[in-house]
Amino acid sequence: MDDFHYRDGELWCEGVPLRRIAADVGTPVYVYSAAAFRRHAREFAAALKPAxxxxxxxxxxxAIKANPNLAVLKLLAAEGYGADVVSGGEMARALAAGIPADGIVFSGVGKTRAELVRGLEAGIGQFNLELEEEGVVLAALAKERGLTARAVLRVNPDVDAGTHAKISTGKSENKFGVPIDQAPAMYARLAALDGLDLRGVAIHIGSQLFDLAPLEAAYRRVKALVDQLRGVGHRVTHIDLGGGLGVRYKAGDVPTPPADYGAMVARVTAGWDATLMFEPGRVIAGNAGVLLTTVVWVKPGVTNPYVIVDAAMNDLARPALYDAWHDFDAVAPTGARMTANIAGPVCETGDTFAMGREVDLVRGGDLAVFRTAGAYGATMASTYNSRALVPEVLVDGDRFAVVAD
Structure with missing residues (x-):
């Protein structure tokens, strides 16, 4: 995270000291780096040029679900990105941010009829169908309105991504997609429907992936399906390969560089003669943000002290949901260390960010950050315990602004 760096013993985001943001906005607060978002977006796009x-x-x-902040979306729209949405609300955000409707892909296993209609009337670029009945309903809704819905069929390749069970989406027991062996017959029936332009297939096997082997295996299964579909005369012009590249959360994490991913994609898809579609989320947003917090108390414990901070599980849910790791660093470290439990003020034992972890020595009133919080942070927040939603700040150079409060 080059854009979050220490200068004169204090942590800055780009050209702004985090202490200034805490003083002006208060804590807890999400802080995003515009430069990091731009760099990650450009790096990912450049990696796909060989393909x-x-x-x-x-x-x-x-993938808007990673971080749907409108300022972030406008920034990515300026980089030429489309949007992968999974709800009508996300679609509305994408359009409000200036992302062209034909650049929007509507994914998700539970699209309602009202959401399908909104997508049709907005003229979005593609619906990713999760079941045959959805395609039948979409075709009828489009036909009633004199429209044609562009769509692909999401298949489940039954590939284990080797990631956390709660973010795995490509195994046969997961709720996403249709079994790949049932796809040819289903594709034929859907392709025959008036109102539906079925133009390809989609997959997505999971998130926070470090190993390219499962992705390559899934892509090869999809290519075999595409060859089968084309072999019996079906038109396949679009192949959605999803997203899922991981980011570094802690020491020992070795994320796959986007350039390596792009090289694999180019090698595997050579000669496919199709538009390849990608939905990166975490790899764009994860390391572009931190959650800035204040230490309220350091409470003595039986084994280790509890560092009680003003951020809580309602602000950053991933540790409570997935036992996820976020590095915890002092904004002004002294060089001294301590072993502590890091917890929030919510009235739940599960409101714990770390147990028995070695961290920077902190005292009441000190500022600290939870790193790699730009993805699946503010977007998953709630008002549990009647706590206010955390404000979000975007830093761009030596300027910053509150972009959600």
Whole structure:
């Protein structure tokens, strides 16, 4: 996270000391780096250029669920990104941010009829169908309105991504997609419907992936399906390969560089003769943000002291949901260390960020950050315990602004 750096013994975001943001906005507060978002977006897009040079088109749609802040979306729209949405609300945000409707991909296993209609009337670029009945309903809704819905069929390749069970989406027991062996017959029936332009297939096997082997295996299964569909005369012009690249949360994490991923994609998809679609989320947003917090108390414990901070599980839910790790660093470290439990003020034992972890020595009133909080942070927040939603700040150079409060 080059854009979050120590200068004169204090942590800064780009050209702004975090202490100034805490003084002006208060804590807890999410702080995002515009430079980091831009750099990650450009790096991912550049990594896919070899795939385009291999004879395919490329469309990159940011997965809005990772961080739906409108300022972030406007920034990514300026980088030429489309949007991957999973609700009518996310679709509305994408359009409000200036992302062209034809650049929007509507994913998600539970789209309502009202959401399908909104997508049709907005003229979005693609619906990713999760079951045959959804395609039948979408075709009828489109036909009633004199429209044609562009769509692909999401298949489940039954590939274990090797990630956390709660963010795995490509195994046969997961709720997403249709079994790949049932896809040919289903594709034929859907392709025959008036009102539906079925133009390809989609997959997504999970999130926070470090190993490219499961992705390559899934892509090869999809190519075999595409060959089968084309072999019996079906048109396949778009293949959605999803997202899922991981980011570093702690020492020992070794994320796959986007360039390595892009090289694999170019090698595997050479000659596919299709538009390849991608939905990066975490890899764009994760390391572009931190959650800035204040230490309220350091409470003695039986084994280790509890560092009680003013951020809580309602602000950053991932540790409570997934036992997820976020590095905890002092804004002004002294060099001394302590072993402590890090917890929030919510009235739940589960409101714990770390147990028995070695961290910077902190005292009441000190500022600290939870790192790698730009993805699945503010977007998953709640008002549990009647706590207010955390404000969000975007830093751009030596300026910052509250972009959600």
């Amino acid at each position: 385009g040079a291999a004879g395919n088109g490329v469309h990159v749609a940011y």
